[in-house]
Amino acid sequence: MNNQSFELLFSIFPQVTEKSLWILDENPPVNCPAANNHIEVISNRVDVVEQMQQRGFNATFSDFSFDKLINTGYQFVFFRISKEKALAHHVINSAYQLLKSDGQLIISGAKQEGIKGYIDRSSKRYLHVETFKADKAHWAARYKNTENPSTTLDDKDYPLIRESVEETHFKETVVFSSKPGVFGWNKIDRGSQLLIESLEMIENQLPAVKTILDIGCGYGYLSVLAAKKFNCSITATDNNAAAIETCRFNLNKQGIEHQVIAASCAKGIKEKFELVVCNPPFHTGFSVENDLTDQFLKAAKQRLGHDGMAIFVVNLHIPLERKALQYFDSVNLINESPNFKVIALK
Numbered sequence: 001m002n003n004q005s006f007e008l009l010f011s012i013f014p015q016v017t018e019k020s021l022w023i024l025d026e027n028p029p030v031n032c033p034a035a036n037n038h039i040e041v042i043s044n045r046v047d048v049v050e051q052m053q054q055r056g057f058n059a060t061f062s063d064f065s066f067d068k069l070i071n072t073g074y075q076f077v078f079f080r081i082s083k084e085k086a087l088a089h090h091v092i093n094s095a096y097q098l099l100k101s102d103g104q105l106i107i108s109g110a111k112q113e114g115i116k117g118y119i120d121r122s123s124k125r126y127l128h129v130e131t132f133k134a135d136k137a138h139w140a141a142r143y144k145n146t147e148n149p150s151t152t153l154d155d156k157d158y159p160l161i162r163e164s165v166e167e168t169h170f171k172e173t174v175v176f177s178s179k180p181g182v183f184g185w186n187k188i189d190r191g192s193q194l195l196i197e198s199l200e201m202i203e204n205q206l207p208a209v210k211t212i213l214d215i216g217c218g219y220g221y222l223s224v225l226a227a228k229k230f231n232c233s234i235t236a237t238d239n240n241a242a243a244i245e246t247c248r249f250n251l252n253k254q255g256i257e258h259q260v261i262a263a264s265c266a267k268g269i270k271e272k273f274e275l276v277v278c279n280p281p282f283h284t285g286f287s288v289e290n291d292l293t294d295q296f297l298k299a300a301k302q303r304l305g306h307d308g309m310a311i312f313v314v315n316l317h318i319p320l321e322r323k324a325l326q327y328f329d330s331v332n333l334i335n336e337s338p339n340f341k342v343i344a345l346k
């Protein structure tokens, strides 16, 4: 991902003289100016928080719940727009309560990511001061608070965890709750569905399953259904704050013994598991991700106990089998649909 949308935000950094807030999602900048004591960072991705802390910033992890920051009176709020509209609108709406009376909101992004639309919509809530550009494709805008904003951008009630989808598996209907900000929050991923259906095919090849690891758990679809299938406890992990919140919510609601851990690629988890389930990410924000599949495979290998098995589901075009051979002795395609394949790794 190129840095030009961030460069537009950085061009304002020299004007920061008081407490300011930089809101970052899963797309951290490739390069950034030295840490500035006045600029706090908030991100919903645990790895981005760690990265920014290593760069010397005061960075915190949250699903952009700004309640504790309201009335801080920030001089600037900086935001490079996110891929998810509801999230971006939530951040843009919230800036109103975060800024001091003459504070400024600065947003930036690429034209192909819809920055022009965000600039137009934000102009209805704030006083538009200026639009400035890096080139034809990368734009930013600067806003001031108006006294009584008449418009709120549609954020789909971003903070609210609500019932979103239901699934019947193993003769039981489970209602999942979710929220914007989580991968595919209001749908069931067909690949994950195929993985759950495939568990029947491998259960007799497994040692007694006492505990399962779900890497990249999202709102907990695989965690809940796999734990129910084997009547066991689950460790679920994701790098996204909204996923952690909703997965925990669903496991609690189903009365499943669990731990939900915010980590990138299961980093820091030390236990071993009889079964690892995983539907790895294919995109990170606006970019296509290749390395993460490798990192997820590596984590699965490290966390598998003797005789354990990892089950991955991916789009047909992802060369998972070839990648997996670097880490596993046995790589078997056990199920496929027109779009997905399920692979068992030992």
Ligand SMILES: C[S@@+](CC[C@H](N)C(=O)[O-])C[C@H]1O[C@@H](n2cnc3c(N)ncnc32)[C@H](O)[C@@H]1O
Residues within 6 Å of the ligand: 047, 183, 184, 189, 192, 215, 216, 217, 218, 219, 220, 221, 222, 237, 238, 239, 240, 243, 263, 264, 265, 266, 279, 280, 281, 282, 292
């Ligand atoms: C394809 S989704 C699968 C979600 C869920 N398991 C399901 O079946 O609905 C991939 C998940 O991986 C998570 N993810 C992306 N990058 C990650 C990382 N570096 N570490 C841990 N999880 C990550 C995403 O937040 C997302 O929830």
